[in-house]
Amino acid sequence: MRKYFLTFALSMMSLTAFAQADYEKVMSDKIAKLETTMSVEQFQALGNDFDRIAKKETKQWLPAYYAAFAYLQKGRMLMQSGKMSELSVNANAADKYLDQAEAIAGKDNSEIHLLRKxxxxxxxxxNPTERYMTDGMKAMDELKKAETLDPNNPRVALIKAEDTYFTPEQYGGSKEKGLQQFKEALEKFNTFKPKTALDPNWGKAEAEYFLSGAAK
Known part of the structure; x- marks a missing residue:
């Protein structure tokens, strides 16, 4: 009987280890695609993929986090092509997944607050004119929370640099100031170590892109 229980326990450990390895492989593959995806349709597909993983891995916060990120990237791509009427739909979808991620990871997570920003x-x-004093102020508040929780988070520095770069000088921004902040962000990326292989590690290529002058 003792031998039976030992065999059963070892079998369960093997199954758990296999499931974990499978989860990490699938997640790694999907995260890598986030870095190379260049179309709205592909971001939508990745959002769907991470949604399915989140429904299966209910104790993991990262699948929901990356589903939110996929929708945000999709929205940013739509914005670049001038499809402004679709931005709120994707922001709302991202918020839904961020709620799920926060329910697992807790409220003191810099990465989640940054995506909320x-x-x-x-x-x-x-609609910047009508929404600056509402959504714009909430965005600034979320950015402050993200930075307070982790002052060394390079993605916080990256998004701050973006904001400065695209803000007109009369409102406190400029491309020159933004480029200086991109340099500071890149310095943080060069020393940043994610907690695990699956934890957020995106953004360095974007900082390098702006500093290369390709954004002009």
């Missing part, structure tokens, strides 16, 4: 900013850009 991005969602508010995306929603604001659908």
């Amino acid at each position: 991005m969602a508010y900013s995306l929603r604001m850009m659908e």
Whole structure:
């Protein structure tokens, strides 16, 4: 009987280890695609993929986090092509997944607050004149929370640099100031170590893109 229980326990450990390895492989593959995806349709597909993983891995916060990120990237791509009426839909979808991620990871997560900032900013850009004092202010508040929770988070520095770069000089921004902040962000990326192989590690390529002058 003792031998039976030992065999059963070892079998369960093997199954758990296999399931964990499978989860990490699937997640790694999907996260890598987030870095190379260049179309609205592909971001939508990745959002769907991470949604399915989140429904299966109910104790993991990262699948929901990356589903939110996929929708935000989709929204940002739509904004670049001038499809402003679709921004709120994608920001709302991102918020839904961020609620799920926060329910697992807790409220003191810099990465989640940063994506919330991005969602508010995306929603604001659908109608900046009317929404700056509402969504715009909430975006600034979320950015402050993200920075307070982790002052060394390079993605916080990246998004701050973006804001400065695209803000007209009469409102306190400029491309010159933004480029200086991109340099500071890149310095943080060069020393940043994610907690695990699956934890957020995006953004360095974007900082390098702006500093290369390709954004002009």
